[in-house]
Amino acid sequence: MSEHPSAAFARALVAALVERGVEDYVLSPGSRSGPLAHALAEAGAPNPPLGAPKVDLHVRIDERSAGFLALGIARGRAATGDPRPVAIVTTSGTAVGNLMPAVMEAHHSGVPLLLLTADRPAELRGVGSNQTTDQVGLFGAFVRWQADVPAAALGEHPDRATALADRAVAAALGDRAREDMAAAPGPVHVNVAFREPLGADGGVWADPPRLPTPTGGIPIVVPGDEPAPLPPVARGVVIAGDGAGDVAREVAEAHGWPLLAEPTSLARSGSHCIPDYVRLLESPQGEDLAARVHQVLVIGRPTLTRPVQALIRRAPALIVARFGARWREAPHHAQAVLRDVPATWLWSAAPDDADPAWLAEWRSGGGRVHAPEGWGPRVVAAAFADSLTPETWGFVGSSGPVRSLDRLMPAAPAGRAPMLLANRGLAGIDGTLSTAAGVAFGSRRIVHALMGDVTFLHEAGGLLIGPREERPRLRIVVVNDGGGTIFSGLEHSAAPPENLERVFTTPHGAELAAICAGYRVPHTPVRSRTELAAALAAPVTGLEVIEALV
C-alpha cells in the first residue's frame, strides 16, 4: 500500500499540532480538505489507530457555525485557565468565507483560532477550476499570521509540518512580552494546498520529529519597568468591563473605591461592588457622584451602557488596563494604557488617602439591586443569573439580555462572581448558539445560555448536531419578546410604529417549538415565574431549549 503525499502531510500536520497542544478540531465536510478529514476521523475515533494522536473532533455542516463553535471551545478552554488554539478545517471556496464572522470576533476578543482551509495546488489556481478562489489573505487584518502552504510532494520530510505547526500555534497564542497588537492571542490562517489523490490511503502515523524546545504558551512578562503604584486619590472609581477578571475587585478593595462591574467582567462581587450602578448613574444622585470623581480606572473592556461611557469620557484622570486584544484602541485621553494589571495596583493605599464617605455614598445609592416583579425579560434574566453555580457556567447573547443582567445581577460574595461569558469583541448577535455550545465543550461544564429571540433565530442552524456527534450539556433560555425590542428603547423609537417594526424590531412570527422539533431538540415553553423556575431546576442532560414567552 503506497502513501499519498497529501494524506501523509495531513497526518504529520495533525500530529505536530497535537504535540503543541491543539487538541480540539471542528470540521466541516468537503472533498479538497479530504486529507485532513481522513486524518482527523482516525485521530478523533474512540480508538485511534496505532501511533495516531487523540483529538476531540466536532463535525458541523455550516462553516459559520463551525467557526463560532471553535471560538466557544477556545473561550471555554481559556476560562478554565488552559488557553489553547482550537482548529477549524474547511474545504475551499465560499466555505472559507463563512468563517469571517467568528474570525472578526476572535480578533477583537483575542481568542486563539487556527483556520486550516484547503485549496487547489498552484497549477489549478487562476485557471477556472471549480470551487477555487483567492483564499490567500482573505482575512486581511483580522488574522495574526497567515501562510499559503504548497502541496506536499512524495517522500517529503515531516519537518515542514512541524515548522508550520510551531509558527501557527505561537502566533495564535500571542506573545505577552511584546507590545504590539499583533502579539495578542488571535486567529491564524493556514491555507493548505492539497494535490490529488485526496482519499484515505491507509497510511501509518509516524512519530512527529522531536521538538528542540519545550512546548506550551509563551510566559507572561510585564515589559519594561513595573508601573508605579496608583496615585492615591481619594475619589476613584474602578470600572470592570468584559474580561476584567477578579483582579478588578481586588484593586477596588485595596484603594477603598467603588467597583462598577459589568456582568461578564467576572468581577461583580465583594463589598465594594455597586450592582445597581446603571440606575444610580442615571439618577441625579449618580450625576452628582460622577461629577466629583477624581480618577477612573478601567479594567477590561466596558461596552454596555452610555452612563459608563460618559463617566470614562469626562474622567479628570483615566488609566486603562487589560483591554483585551483591543488595548491599543483604548480612549485617547488615558494617562496610561497597560496590557495587564500591575502587581503594584494591589498594594493598599495609605489609610489617610482613603475617604470612607465616598464609598458609602455609592453604596447607599446603588449597593442593592431590586428584584424585578411580575413577568417579563428582566424576571427571566434574574432567574437565569440565579441558576449559575461553579458547575453551571453562563453565556449571554448581545442586545437586551446582557443589559438586563447588568441592571439586576447582585454582587456575589467576594471572589465568587459566576462565570459568565459573551461575544463582546464585536457584540454580534450571530453565532451565539454555537459559541455557547463551544464553551460547554471547552470548559467541560454545563452551560446555561440566555439570548433574545432574534439572536436565537439568527443561528437556529446551530441546533444541527449529527447523531454521531457529542452533544453539549447546554440549556438555551430564549427570551421571546417577538423581535429585537432593544430598538424600541433607542432613538429610533420616534419613527412611525410600522417603520420601526419593519426595519428595526423585525417581528418574525416564527414558531420556536416547531424549529426545535425539526432539529429534534427538546423544547419547553414557559409563561410564568413558576414554570420557568421548574424548567431551570431540572437537570441538564444534553442540548435543550427553554422558550420564555414574555
Ligand SMILES: Cc1ncc(C[n+]2csc(CCOP(=O)(O)OP(=O)(O)O)c2C)c(N)n1
Ligand atoms: C450580526 C449582527 N447583526 C445585527 C446586529 C444589530 N442588532 C443588535 S441587537 C439586534 C436585535 C436583537 O434582538 P433579540 O435577540 O430578540 O434581543 P432583544 O433586542 O429583543 O432583547 C440586532 C439586529 C448585531 N448586533 N449583530
Ligand SMILES: [Mg+2]
Ligand atoms: Mg427579542
